[in-house]
Amino acid sequence: xxxxxxxxxxxxxxxxxxxxxxxxxxxxxxxxxxxxxxxxxxxxxxxxxxxxxxxxxxxxxxxxxxxxxxxxxxxxxxxxxxxxxxxxxxxxxxxxxxxxxxxxxxxxxxxxxxxxxxxxxx
Numbered sequence: 230x231x232x233x234x235x236x237x238x239x240x241x242x243x244x245x246x247x248x249x250x251x252x253x254x255x256x257x258x259x260x261x262x263x264x265x266x267x268x269x270x271x272x273x274x275x276x277x278x279x280x281x282x283x284x285x286x287x288x289x290x291x292x293x294x295x296x297x298x299x300x301x302x303x304x305x306x307x308x309x310x311x312x313x314x315x316x317x318x319x320x321x322x323x324x325x326x327x328x329x330x331x332x333x334x335x336x337x338x339x340x341x342x343x344x345x346x347x348x349x350x351x
Contacts (some may be wrong), residue, residue, distance in 0.1 A: 252284030254264075264349040265342055266310055268295035275310040277349065285342065293339045294323075299332035307335060314349060 246259045263285035267278040270291075280288050295303055308320035323331045341347045 248279055250281035250284055250310065251278045252280045252288055255281060257281040265289050266292050266307070266339070266349065268292045273306075275307050277310070277314070289339060289343055293343075296332055296335040296339060299328055299335065301328065304328060304331050304335075 247256050248259050249256055250261050261282045263280050263282070265278055265280060265288060266275050267280075267288045268274075268291050269276050275292070275295075278288060286341055296307065299307075304323065308323050310315075310322040311323070325333060326334070338347070342349070
């Protein structure tokens with residue numbers, strides 16, 4: 230189900246340019262870039278972030294903590310995030326399931342991103 234949407238791809242694409250990490254604001258090779266969902270507590274929303282090898286896991290931990298403690302508002306916001314990445318059918322499925330099941334599914338997505346089994350499209 231996860232890989233059927235264009236929001237996710239398997240593996241990490243090869244990149245040759247540099248990018249600015251949205252965590253530490255340092256410049257890194259794009260080969261080090263991780264595109265992840267991140268819960269921003271200041272804006273209370275999920276955003277697409279581009280993190281370097283030093284920052285991505287701690288940022289993903291913040292997202293994992295939020296989806297583990299999912300409420301209806303944060304579920305809707307994660308679904309909005311998924312729709313922004315073209316994963317409309319997954320977002321619809323998550324909105325039509327129980328909150329506990331949606332939290333478990335989102336937790337699996339975050340775990341697959343952490344294991345680098347799937348990644349968000351840049």
